[in-house]
Amino acid sequence: xxxxxxxxxxxxxxxxxxxxxxxxxxxxxxxxxxxxxxxxxxxxxxxxxxxxxxxxxxxxxxxxxxxxxxxxxxxxxxxxxxxxxxxxxxxxxxxxxxxxxxxxxxxx
Numbered sequence: 001x002x003x004x005x006x007x008x009x010x011x012x013x014x015x016x017x018x019x020x021x022x023x024x025x026x027x028x029x030x031x032x033x034x035x036x037x038x039x040x041x042x043x044x045x046x047x048x049x050x051x052x053x054x055x056x057x058x059x060x061x062x063x064x065x066x067x068x069x070x071x072x073x074x075x076x077x078x079x080x081x082x083x084x085x086x087x088x089x090x091x092x093x094x095x096x097x098x099x100x101x102x103x104x105x106x107x108x
Contacts (some may be wrong), residue, residue: 059095
């Protein structure tokens with residue numbers, strides 16, 4: 001198709017008019033932003049306890065895996081057992097402390 005200057009202008013005007021009509025029609029259905037933010041806050045608060053329980057469960061699994069790895073290193077007589085034990089124990093403590101601190105920090 002070969003469009004001339006006038007037909008391009010008319011086509012562009014038609015699409016701009018359609019876009020404006022669509023935007024004006026959707027503007028009538030706009031909602032309050034505060035209500036949406038409040039609803040999102042309530043949903044996050046409701047998921048927070050479940051997330052903390054998940055963090056505790058992950059900490060427990062990491063602790064069990066770490067205990068098995070440290071036990072194997074200790075039985076094998078490897079010299080870096082203390083460093084490995086400290087790293088695994090530290091990661092478990094970190095997960096539990098982060099969940100607890102976030103819970104108290106946000107007052108949930």
